Each structure stands twice: as C-alpha cells, then as structure tokens.
Amino acid sequence: MNTPELCTYMTQGAVMPFCKGCGHSNILKKMNDALGKLNLNPNDVCLVTDIGCIGLADALFDKVHTVHTTHGRSTGFATGIAVADKVLASSKLKTIVLIGDGGSMIGLLHIVNAALMNVDVTVIVANNFLFGMTGGQTSSLTPEHFNTVTSPFGSMNPSLDICQIADASKAGFIARKTATDKDLTDVISEAIAFKGFSIVEVLELCTEHGTKRNDLKGNMLLKMAEEEGHKIGVIKNSPVRPEFSKKYETDVNSHKGEIKPLKYINPKFIHNLKKPNGIIFSGSAGERVQSTAAMFAEAALMSGLEVTQKNDNPVTQGSGFSLSEVIISPEEINYTGVASADYVIVVSENGLKEIKSQDVFNRLNDRSIFIVDDSLVIENKGLNIISLPLRKYCGGDKAAVGAVDYVIRKFEPFPHEAFKLLLEKRFGEYGKIFKEEYYKL
Amino acid sequence: MKMNTTTKKLALRNGNQMTAEGAIKAGCKFFAGYPITPASGIYKGLIDLLPLNNGIAISSPDEISALAYCVGASMRGVKAMTATSGPGWALMIETVQYAMITETPVVICVVQRLGPCTGGATQGAQGDILITEFASSGGYTIPVLYPTNSKECYELTVEAFNWAEKYRTPVVLLTDKEVGMTTESLDYNKLNAPPNANRHVITDHDADYENWKMYGFDSPDMIAKFAPVGGKVKVTATGSAHNAKGYLKKNDPETLATLKHLEDKIQAHRDEMVLVKEDHEKDADTLVISFGITARTMKDAVKKARAQGIKVSSLTIYSMFPIPKKAILKAAKGCKNVIIAEENINGQYRMLLEPLLKDFNIIGINKLGSMITPDEITERIVTL
C-alpha cells in the first residue's frame, strides 16, 4: 500500500510560491498527504483552484487534473465537473476545490448551492482572514477588530461563519481546523472520502499582511475563532443525504416515462384560403386568449395552412391584458406582426384598452371585421363591428373561444371541423360548451 | 370533407423549443439554466428533453453558476449549453472569457429583449449585438450565429455546437424575443441540420501524444486536441495567461503567442464560418442587409418594392461573427446603396460594417420597442 511519503501528488521538489511562513504551504502539504492516504488514482482527482495566493496551488500538482478558475467561481466549475462525471461519465472523479476566504465570500452562492445539491465536491477554504494576493484587504471572513490594509482601525463587522452557512445549506461534512493541526491530513482525507458535499475551513495566517498588522501567533487562531463564536473541529459528519447523482436517479430519471412526448400535427383538412389572414385576439389575462389563439393556429395547421402566433402580455403573466397576433397563410410567412388585421377579436375592457395602445385601429384594411363583446363600446366610425353577447353566452373564460368559433363558422378561413375537433378534445361535446343561445348566433 | 394526404411531419413550435431540440440533435448532454424571459422556454424545453436523451438539465442559482456548471461539464467531456437574455449575459461575461481562454467548447443562447438593464422583459429588441460580441477583455472574437425562425433555430443550434467543438471556443446563438417566442408552423421533414461535429480527444496511445500540449499549435489554424478532466491525460487548465502546456506565465513569448492564437485560430477558419442567404437581383442599385426577426421583415419589404418595379437585392446574415466580410462585399457589388435594418437605436451592426462599406451610401433603419415593419423598409428602398 502507498504511504503518504511514497504517493505524492505534488510535483517532486516543488517550490512553494508563497511568502515565508504563509499558512497556505501547510495546507497544501496536508492536502497532498490526504490524497496519499486515500491512495487515489491521480487521473481520478481534479483539483479546482480559485484566485488569490491559494489559487497558485494548481501549478504545484503535476499528477492530478488541475483547473485554475476565476475569483470565487471555483465551486461552480467544480459542480459542473462533478455532476457531469457522476451522471454522464465514469463516476470516479474526486473533485476538490481550493479557495481563499475572499473567494468564498464573492462565490458564496456557489458553495451554498453545491451543498444544497450535495454534489461530490470537497471545498477547502484557506482562511487567512484577508485578501492576500491583492495586498491584505478586508473580506467577509475577517474577524471584528482585525487590522487589515482597508480596515486600519480594525474591521468593523463580525466575520461570517461559513461553516454555519454550510450547515444551513445541509452540507453533510463540515469541519473547521487550523493549518498546523496534527490531524489536518486525516480531516481533509475524511472530507474527500465523504460521498457528497464536504467543506473544511482551515484557519491560517498571512505572514505578509496579517501578522504584520496584528499581534498574532499561530496558536492564537483558536482563540480568535472562539471569540467570534465559531466552532472548531469536525462540526458535522452525517452522510444521510444521498449524493446528487443518486438523488437524480430516483427523483428525475425514474420519472422519465411521465414526460409528455412532443406533439405533432396531422394535416387532415383542406383550406380554401387564397391570401394571408391576420387575426388579433385581445382580452384579459387568465381568460384563455392566447390558448384560444393557439387552438386556432393548430386548426389552421391541420388544414394545411402556414401559421405564426406572436403573443404579448405585461411582465406579470397573470394580470392585465393578453394579446395574440396570428397569421394564417397559404404561403410562407415572413413578417410575424399583423400589419393589417382581417379579424379583430376583443372580449374584455383590458383587451380594448390594449388594442388602442397597440395602434390596431391604424392596422386595418377595408375588409377588417371586429368581433367584440357587447359590453364594450368602440366609438371609431366606419368599422365593420359585430357585437355579440360573448361573455354572457360563453362566460368570461370562454368568450375568446366563442368569438373565434364564430369567425370560423361564419367566414370559413378553413374548415370549422378542424377547430371543432380541438374544441371537443378540450371541452367535450361541441353543443354543450356554450349556452344554447350561442349556437343560434 | 376531403382528407389531405401529405407526407409532412408538422408541428407548431417556437424558436426556443427548436433551439432545445437542436441541442438534442447536436448531442448536447448537459444544460444549466436560470429563468429569464424571453429565454426560459429553452430551459424548460431541455428540462423535459435531456432526461429522455441520456442527458441532464439542472437549475442554477444564478447565471454565473449556470455557465460555470456548463463549462465544468464540458471540461469533463460532454457537450453543454445554457440560455439567457441581456441581464443574464451581463453576469456571464467573466465566465464566457474563461471558456474562451481555456478553449472549452460551450454554447450560450442569448435571446435578446429590450434593454438597457431590466428593460422590457416581454419586448423584443436587437440591441445586444455589440455587448455579445465585445464581451472579452482584449476583444477576442466570439463566434455568433443568429437564426430568423424556429426551423433555423434548430439548424443553427447544431451549427453552434459544431463550431464550439471544432474550434474549441464558446459560441453564442443569438436570437430575439420574436424569434424565440413566436410559435410557427414547421415541417420536420424540411429540417436541414448539418451532421454533428465532435471535439478531437487526445488519448495516451495517440501517435501525437508525446508532443501534445493542452493549448499547443504549430500553425494558426491548428486546434489542439481536447483532454477531458478525469481522462488518462492530465488536464492543466487556467483562466490566467498561460504557455502552451497550460501553466501560468507572465509575458514570455510562448504565452503571448498562445494568447494570440485564441484569435488567430478563429480568423484562420473564418471562411468556413460563413452562413448567409443572398437574394440577388440583377442590376439592383440597393442591397438590404438584415438578420434575426428583421430579416423576415426585409424579405416582405423587398417583395413589395420589387412589385413596384424597383430592383433591389437582400442579404440575410446568419453568421454574425466573425463578420462575413467577403460575402457582404460580394452581395453589395454593383450596388450604390446598402440599407442595414436592425431593431436597435444606434445601428450596432451597421457601425461595424461602415469601414467595410465605405464606398457605398449606407442607410440605417432602426427602431426601438417594436418590430420594424415591412413598409418602413419598403419606403426607404423606394425613395432612394
């Protein structure tokens, strides 16, 4: 069996690129030992490094896959790697993130979500309480009163407890250690072996910026954490939640059969349309305006016509107006707006307001026909308006259905049978969809 | 009633749905999404389609994560895609550059809506052309394809994956609210997508393995073979300037050459990346150029102008970037006027074509907040 001394993942004789005494060196050595302890095949290890001094680590490891990423985003890239590996590939990979306190602050959401997903990723947070690489500025993990180059009188805020954040994100393995702890190798190897998300925060000192401004020694790290109210040691080791790919198997993959297949349409009828027709449907949200337009479009397609349907509604989909512009045509349709409407269907006050604001009265031709609910008043002169008690006979939720059914019955742009087929599929027997009086219109 | 007996396979589909189906055809196995109108349909489409096609679609907590997940998945060796609109693209810009510098194939669909900022979520626009293309520090070319209808969404999504794989680069499939969300009739039997291309993967028993480098090249057109994370060949990837082996280096000649190669490789292949449709009319004085939803308007406008006896040509541009300069000059040859129609206030593509078309009378047709109409283009053609 390989011993830590025999199995090294770090380049032989690698020179640490850090300042003298920097805690990062220790963390990397311990991580290397942890990999050795687990005797992992180097091809099955991916080290994903963040930005900052700690991010320089990738260049020290010449055996394992290394992916040096952007500031704070390492856990995001690692999540993609781990999900693809576990669900779509060999499922052998151990993905390890090395990130600083600064990186874990800007990329906090990636850590939170990786923990929630319980992806098989280990995040090692090298916490030296400040941004080392950029000159020692404050991060969210800087303890209160800690002196940094940007908090020369001491940091004003308490430090973020990233282990508690991980706990709140349901991480299964959480530890807070210091870089000089004798058992750091064991804790890191436990974290890597953990099936699912694990996080190890390692407290350490930046000798260049931290110790120069604060009266600190390595053995004071524990006291600092305590003062901030942060727990030490292995805080949680609970492998109860299934790792992401297992959960995906039970929660999604096993339901594949329930996914609706794509719908295709059989052209069963023959239309008799010579020129494109433009129809504007306008009404209120929640009153089936766009779905009726879609039914009309489908019936037209069943009759061999080309169709486009362009919808419009306010940002909140469930309130205000709802509008569709449908073109049916014997030839290819290019411009998808209704420049000149052959039919304008208006079934509510919201709908009327909207066609005014969308300038529909200037988008008419000499054949344009309005089908409007009889509760609405259109004052414009010289229009061909058919006013019908649609809301009364069909109900508000089917007024648009009744209106377009009327258009197809009376003007036959394509066989009414096509539309009737869809209506019956959706609402049952045609003669019973609306009130009796409707059918006499 | 007589039954129509055709061999068509018809459906009503919008551009977003066909982008999702195109991704499946292209061999996409991974999608990560974050909701945003007008792009959410692609997300929903792939949530349904990927599990049925041995893939996975997941939800991300923001757009930076969405793209980072995709890049990670692609590094593991699978084809990956995400979709967003202007505000989400703004968040992705750092990560797209990471894909670029690490030469990781990935496709990002950007379905444009009205900007700036949150702008108009349910309003169409073509105002993200510049921010899409010029999203990298250093100004490297991001290949961009732009379909005009749902059929082309399918076909160009496949092409976008092919480019991403062949040239090891992020590729943007640019669409707009109208193309993405307008439902239209579609005959599946007429879909005409190219065959799928796949990245060339290095293995340790390849003849060229000894000399292989992560980002190596001997000539401008060379694309290094790809090594997936988790494979037998060690991956050394970094978003920092690096030498051909992937190690961070500052300003040594090899590192600068490796950076320059990111652009050179695209330029070396630009003639293979030309997708345009020319509707040429002999002796035309005017050429109209457009793309996306406005290219459809242009077609109707040109038909109307010709019906009035005017000689006019048109050019639909699908491969927006690299700019298909030769194809544009060829289409403009013999014309006096070039009209460029696009739904934004400043004529974004026109600005880029101006130096190329300096010998022509250039006219922009621009609009904010709603589609340019056929008459608005016809009137300009006729009054020239």
Ligand SMILES: Cc1ncc(C[n+]2csc(CCOP(=O)(O)OP(=O)(O)O)c2C)c(N)n1
């Ligand atoms: C988006 C972005 N913002 C800022 C930076 C600049 N930057 C480089 S390193 C660094 C700080 C890293 O601090 P930390 O993560 O704590 O690592 P350390 O250097 O302390 O090891 C910053 C802010 C960057 N690279 N990217």
Ligand code: SF4
């Ligand atoms: S600046 Fe600080 S964190 Fe960076 S190498 Fe030096 S001691 Fe380490």
Ligand SMILES: [Mg+2]
């Ligand atoms: Mg730090």
